[in-house]
Structures are given as structure tokens and as C-alpha cells.
Amino acid sequence: MKDIIIIGGGPAGLSAGIYASRLGADTLILEKLTPGGQITLSSEIENYPGVCESKSGIEFMACWPEQAKKFGCEILSEEVTQIKEDKGFLVKTPSNEYRAKAIIVATGATPKRAGFEGEEEFTGKGVSYCAVCDGFFYKDKVVAVIGGGDTALEEALYLSKITKKVYLIHRRDKFRAAPVTQKKVFNTQNIEIIFNATVKKVLGNEFVEGIILNLNGEEKKLKVDGIFVFVGMKVNSELVKDLVELNEWDEIKVDLNMQTSLKGLFAAGDVRENSVKQVVAAAGDGAVAAINAIKYIEKEEK
Numbered sequence: 001m002k003d004i005i006i007i008g009g010g011p012a013g014l015s016a017g018i019y020a021s022r023l024g025a026d027t028l029i030l031e032k033l034t035p036g037g038q039i040t041l042s043s044e045i046e047n048y049p050g051v052c053e054s055k056s057g058i059e060f061m062a063c064w065p066e067q068a069k070k071f072g073c074e075i076l077s078e079e080v081t082q083i084k085e086d087k088g089f090l091v092k093t094p095s096n097e098y099r100a101k102a103i104i105v106a107t108g109a110t111p112k113r114a115g116f117e118g119e120e121e122f123t124g125k126g127v128s129y130c131a132v133c134d135g136f137f138y139k140d141k142v143v144a145v146i147g148g149g150d151t152a153l154e155e156a157l158y159l160s161k162i163t164k165k166v167y168l169i170h171r172r173d174k175f176r177a178a179p180v181t182q183k184k185v186f187n188t189q190n191i192e193i194i195f196n197a198t199v200k201k202v203l204g205n206e207f208v209e210g211i212i213l214n215l216n217g218e219e220k221k222l223k224v225d226g227i228f229v230f231v232g233m234k235v236n237s238e239l240v241k242d243l244v245e246l247n248e249w250d251e252i253k254v255d256l257n258m259q260t261s262l263k264g265l266f267a268a269g270d271v272r273e274n275s276v277k278q279v280v281a282a283a284g285d286g287a288v289a290a291i292n293a294i295k296y297i298e299k300e301e302k
Helices: 011-022 057-061 064-070 131-138 150-160 179-186 279-301
Strands: 002-007 027-030 074-076 082-085 089-092 097-105 109-111 142-146 165-169 191-194 197-204 208-215 218-222 226-229 233-235 265-267
Touching (some): 002 011, 002 089, 002 279, 011 027, 011 064, 011 279, 097 279, 131 142, 150 165, 150 179, 150 191, 150 226
Parallel strands (some): 002 027, 002 097, 027 074, 142 165, 165 191
Antiparallel strands (some): 082 089, 089 097, 109 233
């Protein structure tokens, strides 16, 4: 039996793995994809304290798994399909079963769909949710970015360095992004901002050739080669929906110790209630969850 099993290998999960294993807990991280999480899709990180040079998400996360392993944390590429209470916790994957005294859920979030006609049909054929992954394919072409938060504006800036032109489309009349990011966008010549607009439909045959906007109640056609969607995230809490208390957005409710409504089960990072969806906060959550998971185990074993 493991002391702690951490589900998810993003900043929260890896931070938890580093702290738990360094404090002596027999720790396992289960991550269905490559360790690093959603942040590896980011084009630039420049606001993590102590990291003074801008780095891509992949560069930034590269050493985190090795740091966790250095302290004895085991990391396996397996997708968790079920968590059960069973003399502690039973964790199932398609090929194995694991037992643990405590669980830390750090499953993060995935990009939301915008909901326009043709979005699903053209995903991978001109509709993308990752500028770093797919931006190269649009060198010297025209793309649309949908969204008004930090991610949308940051990825529009990234794409502006590759593409001929970026249409930045937002449904409201002002952005929600950080002022410094907005200033950069407003000062970038090949970014054209379209406020008060939503994408109604994708135009194209095999690949995206354009979009129809609903702009102030009127339809407007734009010729674009690609569409990048950044309209928020959906938390990945399905694994524990029948085990712990969730809020109205399916985020896991936790206290200040990252403890959920089920004793011994902790949650950290973007999947938890009131997360600010920032790497530094997720890393902090992971550390808090690991420390308190160890305290829980010690208390139970007395």
C-alpha cells in the first residue's frame, strides 16, 4: 500500500509529489498523459516568482518530474478510471489496481468548447485549442482567436509572431486579461480586435476557410485559415463526483488544508473550488495538500 497516490501530473500534482516524497511518504503519481499538465501548452511564462527569464510551458515544466523522482516519487503513465473507499483507498486503472492511505486529486481542467456550428467537425482541421501545438501550421496565414482572458490574449500575441494577421474576437466590449497583456495586444499591429462578436459558423470544405460572425446582431464573414479557441476551462472532477462535495461548476470543495468532504481525499490545483487557475497557485496547492495528507496519515496511525 502506498502512503499517497496523486492523480494528475501537472504543477499541482508534481508539487505534491515533490513535497510528499521529500517528507518521506511512499508516493505515486498517476498521469494519463505526459507529466507537465496544461501549462505545457502555454507559449510563454514570465510571472512565476524566481524564474526571471521567459520560458515556454514545456521548458518551464521539464525538470519538475525529475525533481519529484529525485526524492523517490514514482510516476507512471496510467489513466485512473475509478477511486473507491476500501480500507483506505483503492485506485483502478485499465491495467492495474493500487491502494493508498490518502489521495490527492490534481486532475486539472480541459479547454471549453465555444459552441459554434462546425466546431467539432473542424477540430483538427483548422479549429485548435493550443497555439503552441498548432501555430506553426499557420505561418504567414490569417487566423482568428476567440476569447478575452489572459490565455486568449497571450496566445494571440504568440500567433502574431508567426501569422500574417490575427483577428481577436471577444463577445464583450472589453477584455478580462491583465492590463500589461492588453497593452501588448493593443500595440501589436497585426492583431485586429473585434469586440461584441461571437462566431456563428465555420466555413470550409475539408479545412477551415472562414467564419461567420454575429457582430452587433448582424452577420459578418471573415476569411481565415485557422481558429483558436480560448473561452475557459472545464474542471476534470468526474472521478470523484460521487465521493466528494462539488459546487455548481463541478469544482471540488476543499478547506484551507485542501481537504475535501471525504477524509483522506485532498484536491489541489485547477480542479478545486476558487482556484485562480495560475501555475504558482497550483504548485502551492500541491504542497499544502501533500503536507496535510501526511498529517492525516500520521493522525490515523496513532
